[in-house]
Amino acid sequence: MRAAAERWWAPAYGALLVLGLTWPFLVPGEAFALRDMVVFDSMSLTRASLGWGDLAARNVPQDALLGILPKPVVFLRMFMVAAAACGAWAGYRLGRSPFGRAAAMTVAVWNPFVVERLLQGQWSLAAAAWLLPLVALGAHPMSGLAHWLASLTPTGALAAAAFARxxxxxxxxxxxxxxxxxxxxxxxxxxxxxxxxxxxxAPRAEKWVGTLGSLLGLGGIWNGQAVPASRSTGCALFGIALFALLALAWRAVPRRWLLLAAAGFAVALASWAGLTAPLVQHVPGAGLLRDGQKWLILAVPAFVAAAGALDRGRALAATAFALLQVPDAPVAVAALTPTSVEIPTVDHRGRDVFFESRPALMRIDGHPVADPAPKAMNVVESGALMVDGVAVDPPSQRWAVAQAALAESADPARLRELGIGVVVHADGSVTFTGAPAQPMPAVGVALFGLWCVVPLVLCAGNHTRVKTATFQQLSRY
Structure with a gap:
């Protein structure tokens, strides 16, 4: 009787958790645009999407994949719901009792980390957090596929690599x-x-818990505007209570997972203390560490495993605490509902386009949104970033030189030397410099192609293991 009851309550409860956070992806609409998330159906494969543009390769290979898909918006809808479902399913597998399974499913799907990253528009990082418990399971055939999907973003790729076997x-x-x-x-x-x-x-303090308390509950994202309203009313206290409960089950968590969780907290705390600044400033690739709070993703499998090991009373409390630390999550994620984006019409024909005065951030439906133009064509990107009125990132070198050339004489020859084929001026007029379209980087295309065939490699590996197991069984006779 108990097994029969579990067969219906677990899928039903998991579906409620998943739909509670992903319902905006099921709403009809033509595009998704919120802060870092800009996904629309006319996206293109560009040099920047392969990591060979003017800025660092932060959106590789996610933008390249969206650039070759015929319907990126449909893919995003399916992917986000599926990733959350994988998190719920992995939580169920890691639970040791019906109540432990409910607690693990809740912690895996419904936590401040994924909610805040969704509101920041970092959809692939939120999905990676949902997929990571499945990657950590390792032995399951779907773990390899989850590893591959988590690698849509560099942070997700490294986190999944840490748990791979x-x-x-x-x-x-x-x-x-x-x-x-x-x-x-x-x-x-x-x-x-x-x-x-x-x-x-650096990580941010929240009401009544400070920065350390925020991190203990997997919250504390740097951008206070990408946080549900409940976090400013003291709900983060439930995150500390949840952490205290999960700490009681630390012996049930694999040691490797505990060490990786400790590493994630160490990076976040080091960022809070300012210790990562020299690395971020001087070491190539260390820009991955500047947003230290995102490395709490490494703690997600340990949290889920600990929740799954709790006894009945503690598991019920953990479930309640996990929900109460972000009780308004379904309301907060309404900001993700589809909208429309306007792509500038430019006869670029594959040539690099320089917009003289187009902002890198614009307002759509009242929300700040990254400029969609670089996802539709090869654009000379600035990359300059202001946070709270402070310039934290300078513009890219090519953009700065092009801007200076326009300010001096708008000489097409100088712009042509920079590989810029089309200039869109502040008044809307267009100048064609004569520079041809630059070819796609062969290395970038080849490496992206290898990334795309990873599922075939996984299928071949699974087929080989099945054949080996079958041969071993037959050899007994």
């Missing part, structure tokens, strides 16, 4: 990280940032 895990790690690692080494952008950026992106 065996030779298959090494192969998937190498293929999934290669597009942005190689681009970061050989492309023009070094992947560093500034000390001011490290300070601006």
């Amino acid at each position: 065996g030779r298959r895990g090494l192969v998937v790690t190498a293929l999934s990280c290669a597009p942005w690692v190689v681009a970061g080494v050989f492309a023009s952008a070094p992947g560093t940032s500034s000390a001011a950026a490290a300070a601006a992106f």
Whole structure:
């Protein structure tokens, strides 16, 4: 009787959790645009999407994949719901009792980390957090696929690599990280940032719990505007209570998961203390550390496993605390509902486009949104970033030189030397410099192609293991 009851309550409860956070992705609409998230159906494969543009390869290979799909918006809808469902299912698998399974499912799906990252528009990072418990399970055939999908963003790729196992895990790690690692080494952008950026992106304190308390509940994102309203009313206190309960079950968590959780907290705390600033400023690729709070993603599998090991009373309390620390999550994620974006009409024909005065951030439906133009065409991007009125990232070198050339004489020859084929002026007029379209980087295309074939590698590996197991069984006779 109990098994029969569990067969219906677990899927029903998991569906409620998943729909509670992903319902905006099921609402009809033509585009998704909120802060860092800009997804629409006319996206294109560009050099920047492969990591070989003017800026660091932060959106590789996610933008490249969206650029080749015929319906990126449909993919995003399906992917986000599926990723959340994977988190719920992995939580169920990690639970040791019906109440432990409910607690683990709740902690895996419904936590401040994914809600805040969704509101920041970092959809692939939120999805990676949902997928990571499934990656950590390792032995399941879907773990490799979850590893691959988590690698849509560099942070997700590294987090999944940390939990990967065996030779298959090494192969998937190498293929999934290669597009942005190689681009970061050989492309023009070094992947560093500034000390001011490290300070601006440090974890943030929340009401009544401070910065440390925020981190203990997997909250504390740097941007206070990407946080549900309940976090400013003291609901973060439930995160501390949840952490205290989960700490009681630490012996049930695999040691490797505990060490990785400790590493994630160490990076976040180091960012809070300002210790990552020298690395972010001087070490190529260390720009990945400037947003230290995002490395709490490494603690998600340990939290889920601990929740799954709790006894009945503690598991019920953990479930309640997990829900109460972000009780208004379904209301907060309403900001993700589809909207429309306007793409500038430019006869670029594959040539690089320079917009003289187009802002990198614009307002759509009252929300700040990254400029969609670089996702539809090859654009000379500035990359300059202001946080609370402080310049934390300077503009890219090519953009600065082009802007100076326009200010001096608007000489087409100088712009042509920079590889710029089309200039869109502040008054809307257009200048064609005669520069041809630049070819796609062969290395970038090849590495992205290898990333795309990872599922085939996984299928081949699973087929080989099945054949080996069958041969071993037959050999007994």
